[in-house]
Amino acid sequence: xxxxxxxxxxxxxxxxxxxxxxxxxxxxxxxxxxxxxxxxxxxxxxxxxxxxxxxxxxxxxxxxxxxxxxxxxxxxxxxxxxxxxxxxxxxxxxxxxxxxxxxxxxxxxxxxxxxxxxxxxxxxxxxxxxxxxxxxxxxxxxxxxxxxxxxxxxxxxxxxxxxxxxxxxxxxxxxxxxxxxxxxxxxxxxxxxxxxxxxxxxxxxxxxxxxxxxxxxxxxxxxxxxxxxxxxxxxxxxxxxxxxxxxxxxxxxxxxxxxxxxxxxxxxxxxxxxxxxxxxxxxxxxxxxxxxxxxxxxxxxxxxxxxxxxxxxxxxxxxxxxxxxxxxxxxxxxxxxxxxxxxxxxxxxxxxxxxxxxxxxxxxxxxxxxxxxxxxxxxxxxxxxxxxxxxxxxxxxxxxxxxxxxxxxxxxxxxxxxxxxxxxxxxxxxxxxxxxxxxxxxxxxxxxxxxxxxxxxxxxxxxxxxxxxxxxxxxxxxxxxxxxxxxxxxxxxxxxxxxxxxxxxxxxxxxxxxxxxxxxxxxxxxxxxxxxxxxxxxxxxxxxxxxxxxxxx
Amino acid sequence: xxxxxxxxxxxxxxxxxxxxxxxxxxxxxxxxxxxxxxxxxxxxxxxxxxxxxxxxxxxxxxxxxxxxxxxxxxxxxxxxxxxxxxxxxxxxxxxxxxxxxxxxxxxxxxxxxxxxxxxxxxxxxxxxxxxxxxxxxxxxxxxxxxxxxxxxxxxxxxxxxxxxxxxxxxxxxxxxxxxxxxxxxxxxxxxxxxxxxxxxxxxxxxxxxxxxxxxxxxxxxxxxxxxxxxxxxxxxxxxxxxxxxxxxxxxxxxxxxxxxxxxxxxxxxxxxxxxxxxxxxxxxxxxxxxxxxxxxxxxxxxxxxxxxxxxxxxxxxxxxxxxxxxxxxxxxxxxxxxxxxxxxxxxxxxxxxxxxxxxxxxxxxxxxxxxxxxxxxxxxxxxxxxxxxxxxxxxxxxxxxxxxxxxxxxxxxxxxxxxxxxxxxxxxxxxxxxxxxxxxxxx
Numbered sequence: 001x002x003x004x005x006x007x008x009x010x011x012x013x014x015x016x017x018x019x020x021x022x023x024x025x026x027x028x029x030x031x032x033x034x035x036x037x038x039x040x041x042x043x044x045x046x047x048x049x050x051x052x053x054x055x056x057x058x059x060x061x062x063x064x065x066x067x068x069x070x071x072x073x074x075x076x077x078x079x080x081x082x083x084x085x086x087x088x089x090x091x092x093x094x095x096x097x098x099x100x101x102x103x104x105x106x107x108x109x110x111x112x113x114x115x116x117x118x119x120x121x122x123x124x125x126x127x128x129x130x131x132x133x134x135x136x137x138x139x140x141x142x143x144x145x146x147x148x149x150x151x152x153x154x155x156x157x158x159x160x161x162x163x164x165x166x167x168x169x170x171x172x173x174x175x176x177x178x179x180x181x182x183x184x185x186x187x188x189x190x191x192x193x194x195x196x197x198x199x200x201x202x203x204x205x206x207x208x209x210x211x212x213x214x215x216x217x218x219x220x221x222x223x224x225x226x227x228x229x230x231x232x233x234x235x236x237x238x239x240x241x242x243x244x245x246x247x248x249x250x251x252x253x254x255x256x257x258x259x260x261x262x263x264x265x266x267x268x269x270x271x272x273x274x275x276x277x278x279x280x281x282x283x284x285x286x287x288x289x290x291x292x293x294x295x296x297x298x299x300x301x302x303x304x305x306x307x308x309x310x311x312x313x314x315x316x317x318x319x320x321x322x323x324x325x326x327x328x329x330x331x332x333x334x335x336x337x338x339x340x341x342x343x344x345x346x347x348x349x350x351x352x353x354x355x356x357x358x359x360x361x362x363x364x365x366x367x368x369x370x371x372x373x374x375x376x377x378x379x380x381x382x383x384x385x386x387x388x389x390x391x392x393x394x395x396x397x398x399x400x401x402x403x404x405x406x407x408x409x410x411x412x413x414x415x416x417x418x419x420x421x422x423x424x425x426x427x428x429x430x431x432x433x434x435x436x437x438x439x440x441x442x443x444x445x446x447x448x449x450x451x452x453x454x455x456x457x458x459x460x461x462x463x464x465x466x467x468x469x470x471x472x473x474x475x476x477x478x479x480x481x482x483x484x485x486x487x488x489x490x491x492x493x494x495x496x497x498x499x500x501x502x503x504x505x506x507x508x509x510x511x512x513x514x515x516x517x518x519x520x521x522x523x524x525x526x527x528x529x530x531x532x533x534x535x536x537x538x539x540x541x542x543x544x545x546x547x548x549x550x551x552x553x
Numbered sequence: 554x555x556x557x558x559x560x561x562x563x564x565x566x567x568x569x570x571x572x573x574x575x576x577x578x579x580x581x582x583x584x585x586x587x588x589x590x591x592x593x594x595x596x597x598x599x600x601x602x603x604x605x606x607x608x609x610x611x612x613x614x615x616x617x618x619x620x621x622x623x624x625x626x627x628x629x630x631x632x633x634x635x636x637x638x639x640x641x642x643x644x645x646x647x648x649x650x651x652x653x654x655x656x657x658x659x660x661x662x663x664x665x666x667x668x669x670x671x672x673x674x675x676x677x678x679x680x681x682x683x684x685x686x687x688x689x690x691x692x693x694x695x696x697x698x699x700x701x702x703x704x705x706x707x708x709x710x711x712x713x714x715x716x717x718x719x720x721x722x723x724x725x726x727x728x729x730x731x732x733x734x735x736x737x738x739x740x741x742x743x744x745x746x747x748x749x750x751x752x753x754x755x756x757x758x759x760x761x762x763x764x765x766x767x768x769x770x771x772x773x774x775x776x777x778x779x780x781x782x783x784x785x786x787x788x789x790x791x792x793x794x795x796x797x798x799x800x801x802x803x804x805x806x807x808x809x810x811x812x813x814x815x816x817x818x819x820x821x822x823x824x825x826x827x828x829x830x831x832x833x834x835x836x837x838x839x840x841x842x843x844x845x846x847x848x849x850x851x852x853x854x855x856x857x858x859x860x861x862x863x864x865x866x867x868x869x870x871x872x873x874x875x876x877x878x879x880x881x882x883x884x885x886x887x888x889x890x891x892x893x894x895x896x897x898x899x900x901x902x903x904x905x906x907x908x909x910x911x912x913x914x915x916x917x918x919x920x921x922x923x924x925x926x927x928x929x930x931x932x933x934x935x936x937x938x939x940x941x942x943x944x945x946x947x948x949x950x951x952x953x954x955x956x957x958x959x960x961x962x963x964x965x966x967x968x969x970x971x972x973x974x975x976x977x978x979x980x981x982x983x984x985x986x987x988x989x990x991x992x993x994x995x996x
Contacts, residue, residue, distance in 0.1 A: 113827060148828045155828060165619035167579060167612065168635040175619070183803050183824070193799030195818055199828040231588055262612065274575050274608075293575070293610050297599040351571045 026383055027375070034371040041367060045360075055353050058344075061275065062327050066342040069265060069277045070331050073340055076135065076264060077333045080237040081219035083134035084253040088239045090126045091141055091252055096244060098122055106145070106249055109157075113147040116157050120185045127159045128189075131176070131254075135169065135264070137234065138162040138255035140180065141241060142201055144248075147182075155200035159185060162194055162255065169263040179227075196229025217335040223281050224258070224290045232257045235279075235290060237334075261290040276324070279331075280306065280339040287317075287339060295345055298322045308339075317343055325349040479530040480540045486528045494521050498534060499541050566865040573606030574870045576639035579623070581855070582691065582891050583614040583817070589890035590614075593883065601877050607870040609640070617644055617855060621941060625650050637860055640871055642690065644855040646941045648681050657859040658684035662872035670897045671879070678933050679856050687856035688875050690884065691893035693813040694852045694931055695748065696921050697724070697838040698797075700807035702823075702831070707734055707807075721753070721841045724808070725780050728789025731807070739791035742800060743781075744811040746951040747944045748851050751934065753777030756843040765937035767947060769991040775984060777843065782980045785955040788963075792956040801833065810840065812853060816892035816918050837918040839925045852931040854893060892918060950990040958983045 098119050099106060109115050123141065131139035140160035147157060160180035163171050177194040178186040180201045186193055205228065222236040238253030256264075265277045276299070280289035286305025294300065301319040308328065309316050317324040326343030344352075386408060487495060490511075497507045508518050531537050568574040582590035594609045602608055612635075615623075620643050626634035628650055637651070648656060659679070660668065668676065671689060679687035697718060708714055711730055717723035728740035743749055754761040759773035768774055784790050791800065797809035798818035809815070816837070822830045840850040857878070859871035877883060881899040888895040888904070889911070895901055905926075908919045925931070934940075958979040965975045 146828070151828060165613070165615035167615060167619070167623045168633065170633040192795050193802065195796075195798055195820070197799060197802060197824070198830075199824055231583070231591065259612070262610075274610075293608070294595070294598070295575075295608055296603045297595045300595060300599075347570060348573060355571060 026379070030371070030375045030378075034368070034375075037371070038364065038367055042364070045363065055356055058349070058352060062342050065275060065277070066327050066329055066340060069342060070329050070340045072265065073279050073338075074331050074333060077221055077237055080134050080136055080254050080256070081239065081334065083130055084219055084237055084239045087126065087130040087134075087139070087141070088241050088252050090130075091123060091241050091250075092243075094123055094126060095119065095143075095241070095249075106143075106243055109143075109145045111147060111149050116145065116147050117182045117184050120157075120159055120182055121188060124159060124181075124185055124189055127161060131161055132171075134254050135171075136237075136254035137166060137171075137257040137260035138176075138179065139253075140201075140236075140255065141250060141252035142180075143241065143250035146200055148200070154203040156203050156205075156250070157200050158250065158252075160201065160255075161191070163260075164192070164194070166259055166263065169260065194230075196227075198229070202228065219253070219334045221334045221336065221338070223283075224288065227255075227257070232259070233290070234258065235261070256290075258290055262292050265292040275326075276343050278302075278341040278343065280341055281336070282339065289338075295348075296322070298324065298345060308341075315341065315343070316346070317341065322346075476530055476536075477540055477543055481544060483528045483530065484544075487525060491521050491525050491528070494518075495525060495537070495541075498537060504534075565869050568606040568866040568870045568873070570604070570606045572866065573608065574864070574866050575608040575610050576859075576867060576870055576874065577610050577612050578640040579613040579615060579620055579638045580611065580640075580642040581615060581617050581620060582642065582814075582887070582893075588614050589817075589887055592890075593878070593887045597874060597877055601873065605870070605873050607873050609874055612638060617642075618945075621647060621650070628652070639862065639867060640857060640859050640874070642855050642857055643687075644941075645678055645681075645687050645936050647855075647858065648686050649938070651858070651860075653681050653684075653686060655861055656681075656686040657861045657868055657871060658686060659688045659859075659872070659875065660685040662869070663688075663876065667876065670881070670899065672896055672898055672901065674852075674931075674933070675896045678936075687858055688879070689854070689856045689896040690875070690878055691814075691888045691891065692852055692854040692896060693893050694850050694922065694925055694929075695744075695810055695840045696813050696815075696918065696925075697841055698809050698811060698815065698819060699836055699838065700801055700804075700823075701834040701836050703804060703807045703833075707731055710734060715836075715838065718808075718838055719841060720845065721749075721843055722780060724841050725784035725789065728784050728808075729787045730789075732788040737788060738804070739800075739806045740789045740808055741784075742791040742797040742806045742809040744797060744809060744815075745948070746781075747947050748853075748934070749781065749810075750774060750777060750947075751932075752840075752849050752851060753843045755932065756847050756849050762935050762937070765939065765943075767943060767991055769988045778984050778987065779980055782955060782958070782983045783976055786958045786962045786976055786979050786983065788959060790955075792952045792959065794952070801835075812892070813837075813894070813918055813922060814854075814892040816914060819914065835914060835917075837914070837921045839921045839929070848925070848929040850925055850929050850931055852894075852933055889915065889919075894922065947991070950987055954983050954986045954990070958986075 095106075098104075099109075102115060102118075104112075104115060109119065127139050127141060138161055140158060142156040142158035142160070145157050146155040148155065158180060159178070161176050162179045163174045163176045165175055175192065178191040178197055179194040180198060182199055185191075186197075205225075219237060219239045222238065224233050224235050226233050234255045234257035236253050236255055238251045240248045241250040241252050243249045261279075274293050274295065276295055277292040278289050278299075280287035283305055286307055288302050288305055291299040291302070298319055301321055304320055307318040309318070314325055315328045317326065323346040324343035325346050326341055326349075328339050328341045331338050331340045389408060389412075484495075493511065494507055497510060502510065504518055504522070507513075508515060513521075525537070526532065529537065529540070531540065578594070580590055582588065591611055591614065594611055598608050613620075613623075620641060623635060624637065624641065624643065624647050627637045641647075661684075663685075668685075672692075675689040675692050676685065679685045679689060681687075699715065699718065704715070707730075711734055713727050713730055717727050724741060731740035732738065750767075751761045754768070754771070754773045754777055757773040757776055759768070759771055761768055761771075761774065769778075781790070785792060791797075791806050796818065797806060797811060798815065798820055800806040801809075802820045802822070802824055804823050819835050820833060821835075822832050824830050839848070842848040857875055859868070859875070862868050862871075878887065879896060881895070881897050881903060884895045884897055885900040885903050885907075887893070888900065889907070892915075895904055904919065905923055908916055908923065911919060962972075962975055962979055966972045
């Protein structure tokens with residue numbers, strides 16, 4: 001690794017030392033600039049959510065939409081349930097009052113057409129009033145009694161009113177029809193009869209209502225079922241109707257048909273494919289329910305049961321022939337858990353994600369292509385002429401035409417002018433050099449003659465100096481010998497100790513004298529003997545000894 | 554983005570699976586029990602719609618009067634009113650309510666070849682200011698429905714047969730006989746007195762509507778009014794509002810005139826007070842005539858309107874759907890299930906070729922229609938300013954006047970007055986009254 005790094009560094013240094021061509025430098029600068037600009041653009045696009053916004057937006061829309069839908073589904077159903085409870089309470093009071101007035105028991109209503117019809121007539125206003133109050137597509141109450149117990153199909157008696165011509169979730173002034181209820185009730189109140197009208201309701205439509213309400217369950221939300229004799233499907237929010245002994249004698253509540261569900265929960269539509277909301281109930285591992293829109297007819301296949309599996313934080317809804325993608329959350333309604341879902345057909349979901357990616361890619365491509373085109377244009381219009389000119393300069397010397405680029409033309413003029421100056425200076429320098437060489441030759445000859453004269457003079461001076469030194473030394477030695485006797489004993493002792501080779505320090509110790517005393521004696525000795533140093537003293541002493549040795553036979 | 558660009562280059566921006574659109578729709582082609590158009594729309598959504606990224610979202614199946622009302626509420630911005638749907642079926646009169654400039658001109662999208670496939674008379678109704686704003690998708694005419702189960706019992710006792718039911722005179726005669734036989738039950742409901750007056754007056758060579766005025770003061774009107782009034786005042790005709798179909802179910806009436814599309818609403822059983830039921834055998838007869846030599850009926854049925862949208866993809870999506878719906882086979886499937894007539898020449902021919910393969914009630918209906926198409930002259934109702942209001946007011950006035958006269962008749966006869974004399978007197982009074990009420994409205 002280190003070897004490779006070192007190798008790379010070496011190549012880089014060599015490259016730097018070698019320098020780069022103008023085109024290469026320009027290319028590198030542009031690439032760097034493009035990369036920087038691109039990075040900034042991508043950063044900004046990302047910051048503002050423009051870069052591949054689809055995925056983020058879709059997820060946000062789904063999450064916020066689901067949250068709102070869950071809240072609405074729970075709230076709306078609770079609200080309807082509150083009206084259902086009020087409805088039930090009023091029904092119970094009215095039924096009890098009627099039975100008391102007529103001195104009848106509830107069981108005695110069975111097969112008693114007059115009594116049941118009269119009871120319906122009394123309960124109609126309560127049903128109508130609650131229908132007007134509750135946000136629903138219909139109202140009903142069904143009692144566990146019938147005017148015809150001999151019927152092959154077991155029947156419940158009651159009133160079921162349905163809105164017709166729904167175009168809005170606001171049902172103010174909406175027409176309604178009698179879907180179930182006696183003919184007399186319909187005629188008495190001038191109600192239009194529904195196309196599928198019948199006097200009573202088959203019991204299998206609400207066959208389990210008595211078992212639904214255990215302790216703590218205030219109301220129930222039925223699965224979405226097909227309404228008999230119509231093309232509609234609906235859910236029912238219903239509560240029990242009880243007698244004085246708290247026995248369940250019927251149910252009452254409100255219908256939310258598919259159309260009303262769609263009007264209540266309008267599909268999110270951003271101009272493309274609307275997002276579907278669904279309130280689903282579990283049917284042993286598969287789900288079915290109501291949808292805010294039947295996108296591409298997919299919801300038609302929900303009857304067979306939807307299978308749901310999770311993948312990468314998304315829910316996949318398998319409708320058998322189609323798959324949707326979305327999110328889910330659990331909601332508690334009437335003591336049961338339901339699945340609130342938001343979804344898109346998988347192909348639409350994929351398309352939207354792909355579209356976002358394509359958009360981002362297109363933006364990047366446009367920037368890159370634009371930058372590349374800029375590079376090419378600048379290279380052709382700017383760099384190429386310069387290189388061409390330089391080539392001309394190189395190949396033809398100074399004979400070049402102008403480029404119409406003032407800066408380059410100025411530079412070439414400047415270089416030409418400077419070349420002329422350099423040539424002039426060169427000629428001057430060459431002339432000066434020639435003169436200087438001649439002068440140097442002359443100076444050399446003079447120097448050599450002067451040197452020869454000097455050496456001769458030096459030799460003469462040296463000879464004279466030798467002679468003079470010899471004369472001076474003899475005079476000093478004579479003075480030395482003559483004044484040796486003028487030394488004091490103490491000074492003489494010091495003189496002799498010097499001759500013995502003792503140092504000044506050793507002499508001070510031997511004679512036990514102080515340094516100043518020693519310096520005093522030395523000064524006197526040197527003064528009296530005419531010498532200037534201990535070396536001269538020893539030299540003269542040596543001469544004296546030599547002389548004494550010659551004189552001794 | 555790229556798709557948008559390509560769409561723009563090729564002329565119109567189109568929807569696609571990558572850029573899908575959803576169109577909301579209100580329509581009238583369905584009863585509370587069945588909607589053949591919804592079934593067809595589901596098929597479109599699953600097939601061609603999906604291929605082209607178009608979903609039709611039906612948000613209301615309702616009546617034409619409810620659509621009129623809702624469109625007006627939307628157009629006027631009434632509180633609580635729903636936003637106008639992208640597509641709706643309605644009678645031509647709504648073009649005025651919504652505004653011509655707000656509606657898509659179908660001729661901008663359909664090619665000449667495509668438009669040539671339509672029956673000229675049907676397409677002609679959709680022109681406004683030279684543009685096709687209403688596209689015919691199904692048409693109907695009027696027919697006469699009879700509960701054969703009860704009628705046969707009545708026939709056995711009285712000797713009156715269905716032969717009498719080919720003309721209004723015969724029907725009114727049978728109605729009064731039925732009233733007596735059934736101990737005071739109505740025999741017949743006439744679904745539209747405006748149509749009755751229009752057809753009757755035309756048969757007599759006159760016009761009921763002239764320059765937007767209802768000619769109740771004309772002698773021809775008197776000639777068609779009197780037999781109607783006599784039967785209604787006697788008690789043979791039901792004068793209440795509401796659907797004939799529900800009255801069939803409770804045997805309040807056993808016959809009615811109505812759109813061929815009423816076949817969808819006809820119940821197949823009667824319900825007794827003890828909740829027991831009895832099956833009904835129904836037959837359809839051609840619309841009763843005033844003059845056997847000059848049989849006339851109206852052809853009716855609205856058409857498809859689309860709101861002009863700023864998003865061109867939505868406009869094109871509306872065209873894709875309309876084009877698919879009016880393709881001969883699809884149009885025939887829809888029309889024949891809903892009791893309508895297809896709107897293309899080819900569909901029309903195919904329909905009558907298939908009569909023998911239809912179910913009993915449909916066969917009876919289309920045999921009657923076949924007779925009418927061969928023998929009758931069919932007229933469309935004239936369109937004029939305020940037509941809808943005038944029609945509704947006329948209906949209301951007829952029922953009010955005749956109901957009041959009937960109540961007076963019952964009182965006076967039960968008080969011992971001569972029935973024929975009272976009937977003549979009340980008939981004359983009713984004519985004066987309907988003329989007076991019409992005059993009050995400036996008709």
